[in-house]
Amino acid sequence: MSKPSRRIKAGRIKVIVSEPQFNQKAAQALADETGARIVVLSPLPGTIKGTDTYLTLLEYNVGQLVAALQS
Numbered sequence: 001m002s003k004p005s006r007r008i009k010a011g012r013i014k015v016i017v018s019e020p021q022f023n024q025k026a027a028q029a030l031a032d033e034t035g036a037r038i039v040v041l042s043p044l045p046g047t048i049k050g051t052d053t054y055l056t057l058l059e060y061n062v063g064q065l066v067a068a069l070q071s
Helices: 003-010 025-034 054-070
Strands: 015-018 037-040
Touching: 003 025, 015 025, 015 054, 025 037, 037 054
Parallel strands: 015 037
Antiparallel strands: none
């Protein structure tokens, strides 16, 4: 098990946050090793469908985090 995986497990981290412009392979490998969920959030409006304004981006990001933390 890698050092990041050990830290995730030791910290009882349940969600790994990534961004759409990054390769998802590293996040997926960590999730596979630890059981954490991956949540893709965007820092910029328009990078994810339906997030064309700053407000819709915030609503999307908050909704994704809430859903991941509740499950």
